[in-house]
Amino acid sequence: MGFFKKMMAAAGIGAARVDARLHHSAVRVGEELRGTVTVTGGKVEQHIERLNLGLTTRYRDGEEWATHTLFSLPVVGSFSIRPGEVREFPFSLPVPYGTPLTVRGTDVWLVTDADIAGGMDxxxxxxxxxxxxxxxxxxxxxxxxxxxxLKGSEVEYHHGRLVQELSFTPPYGQYSISELEVLMLPAQGGLDVVLEVDRRAQGLASLFVEEFETKGRWFIPDAQLQQGPQLLAQDLAGRIRQLR
Known part of the structure; x- marks a missing residue:
């Protein structure tokens, strides 16, 4: 019977289970994601070589969607778990800059897995x-x-890194554009921001040109960001008008 149970556990039946529970499911970029991983023993004793935690997202690759692991880290070293035993391991994971924001069109999730010697993980x-x-x-x-x-976002893979474009719908009848796209990248002493405006032609012009796109790069120093959104909005409005 013991051999049969081991064979079943190796196939994932009656094996140990892992369950991560987050203290808070919301976290800001640059902060830490905290929680506890619970490991529950199966029907036989198993040796777990390590517990891994990581963040994963999806990005558009042409017409397809691809899954991308942002990072995966071992948070617990090797240990054995007896049948029915329950062990808990607290964790704290940094959420690095470059992690996509979860707005409409973009999902991020925590992946927990255990490396089990001779068994299904x-x-x-x-x-x-x-x-x-x-x-x-x-x-x-x-x-x-x-x-x-803010209506949504799209994540793409460029030059070895993920980039996220946030899409904004303009106020009706203003700016003469159909969409504003914003890409934000952390930089030394501030933020690098790429603005892109889409101006869809209207009326007879649409018979000849469907869409115009213009892009502008904008470095915003921390000192300006600390002044708050109202002053920044004035600068942003001027830059959008220049790009139209």
Missing amino acids: PGDTDPVQVLPDSRMATVIEAAQLLGFM
Whole structure:
């Protein structure tokens, strides 16, 4: 019977289980994600070589969607788990800059897995809400003060890194554009922001040209960001008008 149970556990039946529980499912970029991983023993004793935790997202690759692991770290070293035994391991994971914000069109989730010697590795997934840090939030609020509505985002893979474009709908009848896209990258002493405006032709012009796109790069120093979204909104409005 013992041999049969071991064979079943190796196939994942009656094996140990892992379950991650987050203290808070929302976390800001640059902060830490905290929680506890619970490991419950199966029907036989098993040796777990390590517990791994990481963040994963999806990005658009042409017409397809691809899953991308942002990072995966071992948080617990090797240990054995007896049948029915329950062990808990607290964890704290940094959420690095470059992690996509979870807005419409973009999901991020925590992946928990255990490396089991001679057995199928159990796993667990939990959704995570990634919020902007104070600098990114200032840029988003500045756009919203101008009447722009955040409608979603898209994550793409460029030059060995993920980039996320936030899409905003302009206030009706203003700016003569159909969409504002904002890409924010952390930089020394501030934020690098790329603005892109889409101006869809109207009326007879649409018979000849469907869409124009223009892009502008904008470095915002920390000192300007600390002044708040109202002053930044004035600068943003001027830059959008220059790009039209």
